[in-house]
Amino acid sequence: MFERKSSALGSVLGLIAIGVVSVFAFTACTNPGTPAGHEGYVYEDPRIFGKGGYQDSLKGPANFGVSLWRNRVVNIDMRPNTYTEDFSILAKDDLYISFDFHTVISVRSGTVREVVENYGGDNWYKRVVREAFRTFVRDSVQQYNSSDLKMNREAISSEVTQKLQNYLAETPFNVSKVVVGNVNYPAIVAKAVEKKLAAQQLLSEKETQREIARKDAEIRVEEAKGIAGAQKIINATLTQNYLQHEAINAQLKMAESPNHTTVYIPVGTNGLPLIKPAN
Structure with a gap:
C-alpha cells in the first residue's frame, strides 16, 4: 500500500516538474525582431547563467530567432529624420530674434553596434548632436544684425551645415542639410x-x-x-497783300450768309475794312 502511494506521489511530482520546466522554457524563449528601416542591436540579458552582452546585429525587417536565452534588441532608426530646435538668440545689434532650425540626419548603415555602445543608442541625437548643433547656430546668427537675418538665411544655413558635417565626420551620422525656419522679430x-x-x-x-x-x-x-x-x-x-486777300475772302463769306448783321466800312489805302457789329 505504501509503495503504491509513493509511486503515485512520484508521478505527480514528475508531472509538476515537467510542467514547471515547460512553463520556464516557454516564458524564457525570446525572438527579438527589427522593423523595416531600422537596424537592431541584439544582446543577451542573463537571468541566472549566460555570458550576456552583444550577440548580433539585425537589418530590418528581420527576427533573431527563438532562443532559450534572454535576448533583447535595441532598434535604431537608420532613415533620414528631421530634428528641430527652437531659438531665441541675441543678434549683433542686441535684439533677441526667435526662430527655428531644422536639420536632416541619418545613421550610416552597418553601424548599429557602434551607435549603441559608443553614442547612447536611440538617444544618440540628444547625447552627441544637439548641443553642438545649437552652438553652431548661435555662433552663426550672432554675426548678423537682426535686420539682416532674413536676407542671409542661405549663408547661415550653409555655414551651420558645414560645421555640423565636420563635427560628425568621424561618427556614424550623416548630415544632409540644415534649414532656417520661421524668423520672428520683436x-x-x-x-x-x-x-x-x-x-x-x-x-x-x-x-x-x-x-x-x-x-x-x-x-x-x-x-x-x-x-x-x-x-x-x-x-x-503775313504780308500786306496776303492780309488784304484774307480780309476780302472773309467779307465775301459773311456777305453770302443770310443771317449776317455786319456793316463793312472800307478804310485805308489798302481797302481793309473796319468791322463794326450792328446794334
Whole structure:
C-alpha cells in the first residue's frame, strides 16, 4: 500500500516538474525582431547563467530567432529624420530674434553596434548632436544684425551645415542639410521694418514723380519750340497783300450768309475794312 502511494506521489511530482520546466522554457524563449528601416542591436540579458552582452546585429525587417536565452534588441532608426530646435538668440545689434532650425540626419548603415555602445543608442541625437548643433547656430546668427537675418538665411544655413558635417565626420551620422525656419522679430523691429519699407515706397514714388515732371518739362520745351517755329513761319508769310486777300475772302463769306448783321466800312489805302457789329 505504501509503495503504491509513493509511486503515485512520484508521478505527480514528475508531472509538476515537467510542467514547471515547460512553463520556464516557454516564458524564457525570446525572438527579438527589427522593423523595416531600422537596424537592431541584439544582446543577451542573463537571468541566472549566460555570458550576456552583444550577440548580433539585425537589418530590418528581420527576427533573431527563438532562443532559450534572454535576448533583447535595441532598434535604431537608420532613415533620414528631421530634428528641430527652437531659438531665441541675441543678434549683433542686441535684439533677441526667435526662430527655428531644422536639420536632416541619418545613421550610416552597418553601424548599429557602434551607435549603441559608443553614442547612447536611440538617444544618440540628444547625447552627441544637439548641443553642438545649437552652438553652431548661435555662433552663426550672432554675426548678423537682426535686420539682416532674413536676407542671409542661405549663408547661415550653409555655414551651420558645414560645421555640423565636420563635427560628425568621424561618427556614424550623416548630415544632409540644415534649414532656417520661421524668423520672428520683436515688435519694435517689425515696426522699424514696416517704416523702412514705407519710406522706400514713398521714395520710389517721389522718384517716379520727378521723372514724370522731367518728361513733362521736356514735352513743354518741345511744344514751345514748335510754337516758336510756327510763329516764325507765320510772321514770314503775313504780308500786306496776303492780309488784304484774307480780309476780302472773309467779307465775301459773311456777305453770302443770310443771317449776317455786319456793316463793312472800307478804310485805308489798302481797302481793309473796319468791322463794326450792328446794334
